[in-house]
Amino acid sequence: MAPLDFVHVFEPPTDQNAPILLLLHGTGGNEQDLLSLAEILAPDAGVLSPRGKVLERGMPRFFRRLAEGVFDVEDLKFRTGELADFVLAAATHYGFDVGRLVAVGFSNGANIAASMLLLRPDALTAGILIRAMVPLVPDPLPSLPRTRVLVSNGTLDPIVSADESERLAKLFRETGADVTLVWQPAGHELTQGDVSAAREWLSRVKI
Helix, strand or coil: CCCCCCCCCECCCCCCCCEEEECCCCCCCCCCCHHHHHHHHCCCCCCEEEEECEEEEEEEECCCCECCCCEEEHHHHHHHHHHHHHHHHHHHHHCCHHHHEEEEEEEEEHCCCCCCCCCCCCCCCCCECCCCCCCCCCCCCCCCCEEEEEEEECCCCCCCCCCHHEEEEEHHHCCCEEEEEEEEEEEECCCCCHHHHHHHHHCCCCC
């Protein structure tokens, strides 16, 4: 079993029927960044919030990139496996059902969440992806009929284009996943619209 080798926060759920939110911060964030968001999305939920191990000019990330929007795919694959193994180890250590896990990722965190959904469905089958890009395209594509995904992207985002957002939604639909794509009149930032969409989606998705 992998060690709990990410700096992280864990908070158990106050309702055993509530999900466990896997909080994945953006570049320069840390394990504290999305805790207040989790409280708004699902107050009874548990929280598992790791800090990315990769440093870019001193800023934590979950995987390396070569340039803005250009990912180091080999590092992404390695870091995806590393994070998935941590999640499984945490589920054993803290005693929660990994099937109740929902990723809530922003930007870089959303990208590694998307990669986990595609490559490691043993560790993650549901995700809220805010300002996400296509992380990679597995060949062959996996079959993910149990996977549920919300993509919430901005129409004014200078980093993630509308075409990229549509491509991400199409990729997940081709795997058989249940995909919801919503748009915010915003750039590359977390907005109240994202929060409202995520909360509504969480309330109706069966976890």
